[in-house]
Amino acid sequence: MTYREPARTTTRRIRIRRTRVAGLLVVIAAIAGSLGYHGPASSSSTAASPIDVLRSEHHRLRSEHRGPLGEADGAVPDGTTVFDDEIPGVANVDPALLGALRDAATDAADEGVEFYVDSGWRSREYQQQLLREAVSKYGSEKEAARWVASPNTSAHVSGDAVDIRPFDATAWLSDHGAAYGLCQIYRNEPWHYELSPEAIDHGCPSIYADPTQYPRMQQ
Ligand SMILES: [Zn+2]
Numbered sequence: 001m002t003y004r005e006p007a008r009t010t011t012r013r014i015r016i017r018r019t020r021v022a023g024l025l026v027v028i029a030a031i032a033g034s035l036g037y038h039g040p041a042s043s044s045s046t047a048a049s050p051i052d053v054l055r056s057e058h059h060r061l062r063s064e065h066r067g068p069l070g071e072a073d074g075a076v077p078d079g080t081t082v083f084d085d086e087i088p089g090v091a092n093v094d095p096a097l098l099g100a101l102r103d104a105a106t107d108a109a110d111e112g113v114e115f116y117v118d119s120g121w122r123s124r125e126y127q128q129q130l131l132r133e134a135v136s137k138y139g140s141e142k143e144a145a146r147w148v149a150s151p152n153t154s155a156h157v158s159g160d161a162v163d164i165r166p167f168d169a170t171a172w173l174s175d176h177g178a179a180y181g182l183c184q185i186y187r188n189e190p191w192h193y194e195l196s197p198e199a200i201d202h203g204c205p206s207i208y209a210d211p212t213q214y215p216r217m218q219q
Contacts, residue, residue, distance in 0.1 A: 069123070069125060069126050069129060071087060071088055071089065072088055072123075073088075073122065073123040073125055073126040074088060074089040074092070074119070074120065074121050074122035074123050074126045074156070075089065075126065076089040076090065076117050076118070076119060076120065078116075079116065080116060080117045081105070081114075081115060081116060081117060082098060082101040082102050082105050082115055082117055082162070083102060083105070084117070088121065089117065089119065089120040089121050089122065090117055090120050090121075091121075092120070092121035092159050093120045093121050093159045093160075093162055094158075094159045094160050094195065096195055096197075097159070097160060097161075097162065097182075097194070097195040098162075100180045100181050100182050100195055101115065101162060101164075101180075101182065101193070103180055104172075104173065104176065104177060104180040104182055107176070108169065108172045108173075108176070111172070113168050113169055113172045114168075114169065115164050115169045116164065116165050116166065116169065117162060117163070117164065117165075118163040118164065118165045118191060119156060119162070119163040120156070120159075120161075120162045120163075121156060121157070121159045122154065122156040122157055123157070124151035124157055125151075127148075127149070127150070127151040127154045127156065127157050128150075128151050130148045131144065131148050131149075131150055131151075133148075134147050134148040142212075145211065145212050145217075146188065146210040146211060146212055147188075147189075147210075147211075149211055149217055153211075153216065153217045155185075155194055160194055160195065161185075161192055161193065161194045162192075162193055163189075163191045163192050163193075164191050164193055165191060170184075170190050170191050173193060174190065177193060177199075177204070178199040178200070178203050178204045179200060180200070181195050181196055181197045181198075181199050181200050182194075182195065182196075182199070183195075183196040183199050183204035183205065184204065184207055185207065185208060185214065186207065186208050186209070186210050186211055186214070187207050187208065187209050187210065188209065188210045189210075189211075
């Protein structure tokens with residue numbers, strides 16, 4: 001739960017304190033259930049799990065204040081899929097990662113699960129803008145670093161990461177991604193996938209709590 005934003009954690013605690021006896025147990029069960037992104041399929045149909053809320057915050061952060069930056073810098077329109085070659089945010093993703101995502105998306109579609117790209121490749125300028133926004137949102141560079149990498153370390157800038165939505169798709173990848181070499185890297189970013197070819201035979205490597213824990217991200 002360390003990845004929760006402070007404000008939301010406080011709200012949740014207050015809500016729990018105010019809830020009495022029977023209600024308390026229900027709340028605890030609900031939180032425990034919805035926090036597990038490996039959880040049962042039914043959790044995808046609940047209105048807003050903490051991960052969904054967190055995810056949409058992240059999305060909003062990326063979507064607003066785009067300013068002069070547009071598709072050429074990696075912003076992707078709603079409804080973009082991993083097959084949309086004409087969109088730079090997709091076209092500039094590493095071909096091996098894109099291929100794995102397309103294979104996975106094709107198989108997931110057979111099960112009624114659709115993959116959408118929330119963010120793929122990003123220009124250095126776009127990443128720098130996201131970092132500036134994160135510093136202003138989270139109040140410090142240290143806290144912002146848990147959510148947004150610098151242009152020098154971001155796997156999005158190098159074309160080695162794709163953020164997938166919605167929850168159904170990331171839940172599908174959580175269960176099946178390793179077979180395609182697709183791995184979640186950070187616990188606090190269940191939508192962020194990178195290619196790890198050895199995962200096909202050996203499973204995905206252990207997940208880092210957040211980007212600050214990953215040696216690659218140290219500057
Ligand atoms: Zn990402």
